Amino acid sequence: MTRLLVSIAEQSLTLERPGLAPICYPISTALNGPGEQMDSGCTPRGAHRVRARIGAGMARGSVFIGRRPTGEIWTPTLAAAHPQRDWILTRILWLCGEEPGRNRGGRVDSMRRFIYIHGTPDTEPLGVPRSHGCIRMHSDDLIELFDLVPAGTRVCID
Template sequence: MACWVAVDLTRQRLEIRNDAPSGSRDAPPPAADPDTLVHACAISSGLNGIGELDGSGCTPTGWHVVRAAIGEGNPRGAVYRGRRFTGEVFTPRLAAEHPERDWILTRILWLSGRESGINRGRNAAGQRVDSLRRYIYFHGTPSSEPMGTPASHGCIRLRDEDLLCLYRHAPAGTPVLLHA
């Protein structure tokens, strides 16, 4: 069976699972059987909390799909801007030279919402809630950044080793549930 990804935004935990996708944005999936849990790790989601509005800095909820997997063949620590490898590899010196950057490292898994009016398109009030257009990703972050606590601008940050595992198991088309 193909894998899917469940992200508990309250517990700041990601699970790669190989059972049948289940759950909703308001009702988490049942606990993973040890035989179906491929990998679990801490994450860091949006500092501004949970929410779908464009410009909010929040992490959206609901069913998504990996729209694009970016970075195959690039080195660990590869730096991305606008989803393109800059040719740089992250170092503390580079961080000191560019303290203003929100570091997007190693790989990018770009998410697209699957629920119209919730995380895709516009909501009933006409506000944009589209995760794809909000550029919501799974991506790597410097090891100095905390895991297990919200700190991002809305994306889901992971340690390199966890991101590389996710990248191997979650190609484009993989279902993803972000829930509270």
């Protein structure tokens, strides 16, 4: 069974597939640390799955707002013009929790919290917590991962 293992402590995401060597990617999780509460800015823990894959075929650096492409491609000039944006780029793997009361339902629902694995500008450091709760990856890594991960893939965040 294909699965993704997200280590908050190691700031890494590992893709495991039967019969193949694991692939490990650097990531960035929440600056506020782990946590499940709505509006906490924390990365939720526990069992999840990929609920939706968004952005197939989009250009590297495509900008998304509300899971919809804006038609923009990220550049330093665009970033300077919109310094308040939390950049969601290239692709989105939207996660839903699998554990009622922990990361599913009520004020701990990962899907309602809009928790994604998504692209971030290459200028953003990985390996250190800096996100608003999501799991950030550089675009080239995310494109590779996106093409290897179907909807329904299990994701364990620890």
